[in-house]
Amino acid sequence: xxxxxxGRQLSRNTHHRRALFRSLVxxxxxxxxxxxxxxxxxxxxxxxxxxISLGKEGSLHARRRAAAYIxxxxxxxxxxxxxxxxxxxRHGGYTRIIKTRRRVGDAAPMAVIELVTRPVDKKEAGKGHxxxxxxxxxxxxxxxxxPAKSTATAGx
Numbered sequence: 836x837x838x839x840x841x842g843r844q845l846s847r848n849t850h851h852r853r854a855l856f857r858s859l860v861x862x863x864x865x866x867x868x869x870x871x872x873x874x875x876x877x878x879x880x881x882x883x884x885x886x887i888s889l890g891k892e893g894s895l896h897a898r899r900r901a902a903a904y905i906x907x908x909x910x911x912x913x914x915x916x917x918x919x920x921x922x923x924x925r926h927g928g929y930t931r932i933i934k935t936r937r938r939v940g941d942a943a944p945m946a947v948i949e950l951v952t953r954p955v956d957k958k959e960a961g962k963g964h965x966x967x968x969x970x971x972x973x974x975x976x977x978x979x980x981x982p983a984k985s986t987a988t989a990g991x
Contacts, residue, residue: 843878856882857904863930864910864918868949876932876948883948887929890919921952 845852859879862869864886871879886904889897893915902911922929933947 843874845874845878857906860886861905861907861910863948863950864905864914865907868947870935870945870947872938873932873934873944873946876946879948880930880932884927884929886914887918887922888927890914891922893919918950925951 847855856879859871859875860882863879863883886901889901898915901914905911929951930948931951935945935947938945
């Protein structure tokens, strides 16, 4: 029986599973949005939120703990400088999981895991919705964003 044993094994041994999650956490903090299986995303959420909490703590000990897990200095710096400031007012719930599709090869349920306050990409900015607001998938206007006004004069 598996009483009091938390976490999914994901058909991997301990070292493989630990390496997998280290790379997934690093990728999530770097790109702020990745697609993976639902089971991996649910386990990844726990570890990613723990790393962001370390970033918010901001102490040297927290930085060393994060660096021991992440091992890419650039991502650790981003975590402590950029992400910690973005999530300063939020008490948990730094990620969201969106179920997307079934994978073609093995029909595994896929999901997108992303940071909640992810900056808006240029592609998404033209769609008329802001990823930082609550109800990000809903657009208030049915016609889309207003066309840009030209500031050029006729004689120039």
